[in-house]
Amino acid sequence: MKNINLNRRQFVQGLALGGVVAGLGVPGGKLLAAPAANQQPPLLSGNRIDLTIGAQRVDFTGRSRFATTVNNSLPAPTLRLKQGEEVTLRVTNRLRETSSIHWHGLILPTGMDGVPGISFDGIPPGETFIYHFKVQQSGTYWYHSHSGFQEQTGLYGPIIIDPLEPEPFSYDRDYVVMLSDWSDENPHAIYAKLKKLSHYYNFNERTLDDTLADLRRQGAAATWRDRSMWERMRMSDRDLSDVTGYTYTFLMNGQTPMQGWQGLFKRGERVRLRFINGAAMTFFDVRIPGLKMTVVAADGQNVEPVSVDEFRIGVAETYDVIVEPSDQQAYCVFAQAIDRSGYARGTLTPDAGLTAPVPPMDPLPILSHADMGMANGGHVMAGGGHQGHDMKAMQMDHSGHQMPIDHSRHGMMAEQAGHDMAAMSPPATPQPTAPQPVKHAATEYGPHVDMRAENPQYRLDDPGVGLRNNGRRVLSYADLRNLNETRDRREPQREIELHLTGNMSRYMWSINGVKFADAEPIKLNYGERLRFTFVNDTMMNHPMHLHGMWSELESGDDRHLPRKHTVVVQPGTRISYQVTADAPGKWAFHCHLLYHMPGMFREVHVI
Amino acid sequence: MQPQTLIALLAAGLLFSGNGLAATEDDPLLGMLNIDQLEWRDADDGSLLSWDVQGWVGYDLDKLWLKSEGERLAGRTESAELQLLYGRAVAPFWDLQLGLRHDFKPAEPQQWLAFGLQGLAPYQFEVDATAFIGEGGQSALRLEAEYELLLSQRLILSPEIELNLYGEDDASRGIGSGLSDLELGLRLRYEIRREFAPYIGLNWERKFGDTADFAREEGESTDDLQAVIGIRAWF
Structure with a gap:
């Protein structure tokens, strides 16, 4: 509908x-x-x-x-x-x-x-x-x-x-595929609307029908357990994008979905597609039905080729893929917005007269307890569109996870939200550093921060909400391995932990609870090797962009750390990267979601 | 204290509060006018025009609030009040508000000091609880709560409750001490845009205790079920 x-x-x-x-x-x-x-x-x-x-x-x-x-x-x-x-x-x-x-x-x-x-x-x-x-x-x-x-x-x-x-790697054709989001509204008006009514653009909210469907499917007790956490927190499990297709027209190389961008190929050619997410606020899930995509570079830097059906591209990230269309047919380059409120579209075709059918959008992703950094309900399993989940089944279902399950920590997140569910951890992923109990700074408490992840996990192999177990091979950060050796093999001499914080409904964003206007610069010593670790204390993805220096993502193999300029910190997760402070001067460091950026921003001084 | 003095104090409070004098890039000075209810009620005594309006100017955590509610019956204002409050965020979902309330009607104008808490309670109840101290020593407490049930993305059913309590009788205004009146509302709105929604609904009012006695003496009813039709709008 x-x-x-x-x-x-x-x-x-x-x-x-x-x-x-x-x-x-x-x-x-x-x-x-x-x-x-x-x-x-x-x-x-x-x-x-x-x-x-x-x-x-x-x-x-x-x-x-x-x-x-x-x-x-x-x-x-x-x-x-x-x-x-x-x-x-x-x-x-x-x-x-x-x-x-x-x-x-x-x-x-x-x-x-x-x-x-x-x-x-x-x-x-x-x-x-x-x-x-x-x-x-x-x-x-x-x-x-x-x-x-x-x-x-x-x-x-x-x-x-x-x-x-x-x-x-070799290829016969080379296309840029730049994704973006256009609004007829003045961006200052968008920002003001978000401050006045943060769910202004969200027309995917839970309705009475959804709750009735849950009641029929899983009964009253399970529905209550499932709903009560969100309702106590005063948050929505359908809060995926602050600004949506309600105002956005999603563009591919400046073309609307109706027009569609077109790239020509000859049968049997290897086509390089350089995907760039130039959107202000929109994450896209990209696939080309009928074609495998071999990811050869992330954020401009070559990685060990990995063949996938689909990848999520965060705001400001780039992925280079190679496809080999072997049939004399048109293929749809399909980039659906993370909240399924629209898509950007293009066609790869051997004949300018051919177009490919546009696939239907996937079901609306529903955030899970794990996306809130909670211990309970931590299974990263509810596939796209799987509405709610059966806690009982989840507590039983440990079998599908190859990783050790850590029962030692459990916790809670939001203001006054006390919970009483069984403690349970999400499936762990290879952890670059030993997990520590999370500590939140005093500045993270107050009216400007509405939640804190109490059990944030490294979830590198998690493709993200809405892409889990969707039947396709989806890229995750765990797949990214630098084609070249890590240049600076020194152990990081220190670690800076940054918590991404905010108050959704007041639409305030900050780092460690301190917004840019009130923050001191982060000081790095010239030449040092250090680790940045992020904890996402919000329910949004934040694409964190460090200017001037590479962010070498700790994706599992220290000898081949992929070099990125923008690292997506998924909700409820912890993630880290290493940086060599080899660029003296002042640099910006911020969330690349345009309307988060004014607050979720730091200056970095390399002295 | 004169209203002008209070307004000046509140404005100064806003300007010199946490955010300092100037807006920062992330926290611009914004304003909002929210006509929560503007409706016609099919009351026992005739067709009643009722309004409930809130506006604010300010920042993320500090706002200057203006609130007004009242009723007009047959072209005559039955009750009308205006509140001017300084609000400061004290918790993620809660603002503490302090200011002045001025009643134009019923009877002679009267001034109150107002002290309240407004926000979103767990389970998504919008709550506004305000205590008032009147200039003649009267005291009052008003509790309001509202819930939004989404029947669809744009069709929203909104039950609402309002209670008024007073410290002492005020015969001139027909007010008795203790629980004075209760109002239950159920409104169904359709958001043509987020900013504009016509609605229909029911409103039930009931007077209690001495307030009910005063009403009976005046020959008025003590409970009244009204059909309502109105618009909700903000910008």
């Missing part, structure tokens, strides 16, 4: 489209973004590139709106750079407000990082800032504004860096 409605809505949106329509009488002129579905975003290459940020009329929904664009394009032009070369990027701001460009994932000097207030003053209206740096790495990255909410309104684009050495 929901899906039908949604499809109809999107169909109506599509009818009014004709794509990204060029505005009339608007400074900036014609919008260059992909007027035809099979066109790629404009490509700029070389060592000297000029970019102009401007306001531009666009139409994704049948209503004309202003977008923030680069060289009149949304997404911004793809930059194709070469590893080892010096590049000069002249960025001119034609907006009426300060702007900036941050080169997401690139290792460069602090002054070139493009974060106003930390790396530089920003680019004032009418002025040009010249970025100049040496390109040290290769792979797939992206760039975006780091000013205000400009990223939501369109200021994001792909970066491809060709390597000095030949790639360790």
Whole structure:
């Protein structure tokens, strides 16, 4: 029912489209973004590139709106750079407000990082800032504004860096697949609505029908046990995305689902797809029905190839995959939003006239007790759409888990929520460090923090809520193994534990209960090797992005730590990565969900 | 204390409270006007217009609240009150509120000091509990609770209860000490948008104790079941 409605809505949106329509009488002129579905975003290459940020009329929904664009394009032009070369990027701001460009994932000097207030003053209206740096790495990255909410309104684009050495894998075609979320609403209005009514955009709430279905299925006692925890906590197990398809139109390379992006191939070719999540707030679950995807790089860095049916891509992450379409048929590139409120879509096809059927969206994921960092009900088992769960069955069902089950710790989470269920731990995953009982700082207590995970677990092999046991092979962080050896094999000399905190209903976000405005910088000693450990004390995924230095994810093999720039911290989990503080200066460190970022942010000083 | 003085004090309290003078990027100055109920009631005495409105200006943890409720019968205001409160978050789901209440009706205007707790109780009950001290030494307690049952994503059934208790009799206003009156409501709204929902419902009022006696003396009924139709809106 929901899906039908949604499809109809999107169909109506599509009818009014004709794509990204060029505005009339608007400074900036014609919008260059992909007027035809099979066109790629404009490509700029070389060592000297000029970019102009401007306001531009666009139409994704049948209503004309202003977008923030680069060289009149949304997404911004793809930059194709070469590893080892010096590049000069002249960025001119034609907006009426300060702007900036941050080169997401690139290792460069602090002054070139493009974060106003930390790396530089920003680019004032009418002025040009010249970025100049040496390109040290290769792979797939992206760039975006780091000013205000400009990223939501369109200021994001792909970066491809060709390597000095030949790639360790081969392919015949190369496409960028940039995912994003467009809203006709002003992002400041979205933020204000979230502050006033945090579930404003959630139209997947539990209804009376769901409760009646639970009662029929599992009886009154089990339903009560299941519901009472959430009701006491005053939280919803369907709280997956703060901002949803209610306002968002999900884009693939700037194309709406109705239009669909198109990539051509010849039968038997190996096609490289560079997925970039440039959304402001949306996690996507990506698959191509009928094709296995071989993941060859994560966040631009090569990993040991792993063949999967599906992967979840957090905001700001990138994954490079290779597919080998062997039939003379079209394939749907399907990227459904984590809350199933919509999807972005494209087609891989040998013939521009062919399109592939769009699969139905998966059932709505339902958060489990484990997603709340609770000991009880910790089984990461309820597959997508499995509504609620049978506690009795879960307490019995230890057999399917190969990992040792730790009964020693159990705990509780929310304010005044006392619980009395049997203590039980989720299936453990390989733990990079010995688990310690969780400690919460005094600053985590107060009206600004609504819950604390009392039993956060390493869940590296957990693909995440809605993807568990869905019958497909889904990528998890446990699959990521660097193709190369870890460069800095020193043991971390110290550990910094950061708790991701917030108050959902007041829509306040913080780290260790302290928001950015009140926080001291995190100080790192130049040259040191250290470990960052995160504990997620909220029920949201937070994609944590450290600027300037690699986040070497402790995914199970210390000799092959995958290097990431953005690490998703799943709700109710603990996760850690190692960092070599080899980049002197001031850096930003934050949750990449745009409306979490103002509070869930730190400055990092490497001295 | 004059209302103007109190307003100035409350405004100063807001500005100099925890967040300091200026809004930070994560915590901008926002305002909200919430017309919780604006409805016509089919009362025993005729067609009654009733409102319950709340507004605030402020930050995540500190807000200046304005609340008003009242009733008009046949073009005449039966009761009307306005509260101005400074609210400070004291727990994740709770705000403590302190301020002034001004009654325009019934009878002569009267002022109260107000002290209350508003928020979301476990099991998702919206609660507003406020104690009042009147200028003549009267005391009062008002307890309100509301629940939202989602029949669908947009069709919401909302039971509600309000109790008023007073410290002493006030014959001029028809108020008796102790439990004075109880109101039970059941409203079914359809959210055309989150911000706008028409509704229909039932409202049952019952007077108790001396309040009921005063009503009987005036020839009024002590309980009344009313059909209601109204709109709920916020922005």
